[in-house]
Amino acid sequence: MSDSTKSNLNIHKTLNANSSRQAITRLIHPDKTIPDGFQSVQPPVYRASTVFFASTQAMRQRHWQDDYDYGYGLHGTPTTYALADRIAELESGEYCILAPSGLSAISLVNLTFLQQGDEVWLPNNVYGPNKDLIKQLQTQFGLDYYLYDPLNADSFQPSSKAKLIWLEAAGSVTLEFPDLVGLVQKAQAANVLTVLDNTWGAGQAFCPFDFSDQHLSVDMSVHALTKYPSGGADLLMGSIVTRQRNLHLAVLRMHALHGIGVSGDDAERMIRSLPSMPLRYAQQDHSTRELAHWLRQQDCFVQVLHPALPHAAGHQYWQQVCGSNNRAAGLVSVQFKPEFSLQQVDEFCDALQLFKLGYSWGGPVSLVMPYQLQHMRQLDHDSTGILVRFCIGLEATTDLIFDLEQALYKTLN
Numbered sequence: 001m002s003d004s005t006k007s008n009l010n011i012h013k014t015l016n017a018n019s020s021r022q023a024i025t026r027l028i029h030p031d032k033t034i035p036d037g038f039q040s041v042q043p044p045v046y047r048a049s050t051v052f053f054a055s056t057q058a059m060r061q062r063h064w065q066d067d068y069d070y071g072y073g074l075h076g077t078p079t080t081y082a083l084a085d086r087i088a089e090l091e092s093g094e095y096c097i098l099a100p101s102g103l104s105a106i107s108l109v110n111l112t113f114l115q116q117g118d119e120v121w122l123p124n125n126v127y128g129p130n131k132d133l134i135k136q137l138q139t140q141f142g143l144d145y146y147l148y149d150p151l152n153a154d155s156f157q158p159s160s161k162a163k164l165i166w167l168e169a170a171g172s173v174t175l176e177f178p179d180l181v182g183l184v185q186k187a188q189a190a191n192v193l194t195v196l197d198n199t200w201g202a203g204q205a206f207c208p209f210d211f212s213d214q215h216l217s218v219d220m221s222v223h224a225l226t227k228y229p230s231g232g233a234d235l236l237m238g239s240i241v242t243r244q245r246n247l248h249l250a251v252l253r254m255h256a257l258h259g260i261g262v263s264g265d266d267a268e269r270m271i272r273s274l275p276s277m278p279l280r281y282a283q284q285d286h287s288t289r290e291l292a293h294w295l296r297q298q299d300c301f302v303q304v305l306h307p308a309l310p311h312a313a314g315h316q317y318w319q320q321v322c323g324s325n326n327r328a329a330g331l332v333s334v335q336f337k338p339e340f341s342l343q344q345v346d347e348f349c350d351a352l353q354l355f356k357l358g359y360s361w362g363g364p365v366s367l368v369m370p371y372q373l374q375h376m377r378q379l380d381h382d383s384t385g386i387l388v389r390f391c392i393g394l395e396a397t398t399d400l401i402f403d404l405e406q407a408l409y410k411t412l413n
Contacts, residue, residue: 102224105238125171233363284330
């Protein structure tokens with residue numbers, strides 16, 4: 001190397017050392033960074049598509065199976081991994097994968113574990129969009145799906161082709177608590193993968209990985225974090241939790257192949273809400289039971305559906321699994337007497353002032369939604385009478401009861 005070349009190199013080194021770069025470059029490459037050891041209540045928010053590697057060796061050693069795959073923003077950032085770790089802790093699992101919604105998490109499970117010719121079992125009270133997805137997969141890929149009665153484990157009759165059974169505790173809209181112990185025992189004996197939609201329990205009512213005296217566990221827990229973990233009715237997210245690394249890696253691979261990710265901003269807002277979740281769950285549970293007892297005294301309803309009520313379908317199974325915690329989500333449904341028409345029930349819903357018409361639950365505002373069971377259930381059931389589901393928020397219970405009273409008086413008398 002010539003003396004002039006060495007001189008030029010030294011000049012460039014001096015310029016860099018003296019921070020004589022152009023202003024635009026200094027904006028992109030600032031001299032000052034966050035000091036080591038800085039701590040605050042909330043973790044920092046990392047937003048990233050590109051992630052820097054310390055060296056080519058570090059880049060080549062990175063692998064998608066790493067617990068923290070800091071290779072590309074889509075795979076995760078410290079913020080999203082911090083949330084995943086907290087959700088795994090919430091449900092007493094080991095591994096957690098985040099998805100943009102609860103339904104997205106459900107889809108990931110189905111796409112990972114179901115193949116052409118497989119048999120999948122769904123509860124009769126299954127979450128409707130999951131059933132619609134399975135029907136679509138049946139049309140496209142030749143799956144077979146069957147419905148079972150969640151209150152009767154004997155109705156689950158898996159063949160040698162059975163691959164997966166979906167469980168819901170409690171069931172969607174009608175809130176029957178299933179024979180979780182009997183169904184999981186039967187599935188395990190048949191080597192069928194057990195996946196629980198744990199949005200209702202939310203890691204508060206029971207532990208999906210240890211829920212009986214026999215220490216039974218489901219294989220995977222899917223959770224719509226949109227509900228209770230969010231708490232504000234302003235976030236969409238889902239999770240898949242398991243204790244089995246092979247299942248985790250199978251879903252993680254599909255997760256990467258489909259380019260699924262969540263934003264650091266959404267993850268940070270979810271993290272902020274988690275500490276208050278047990279308090280909110282307990283308060284909404286308490287308010288819901290008060291309302292459920294009041295609703296039972298009204299003459300216009302055939303039945304009030306809530307698994308903690310002694311007369312409710314599946315109450316004995318709720319006691320078996322949730323009795324020690326005595327917890328239940330803030331949902332209660334009522335079935336109107338057959339003499340009340342759909343129009344009258346709709347007018348009742350429209351007359352409510354504090355209860356707002358809207359899907360989802362777990363937020364601060366109470367919600368109401370009418371359903372026609374004959375369009376939702378296929379197995380034998382009592383489909384007479386319109387069903388209305390209430391999702392109880394954080395308003396004062398006395399105010400909610402007054403709202404129900406005025407709406408009933410205005411529309412059904």
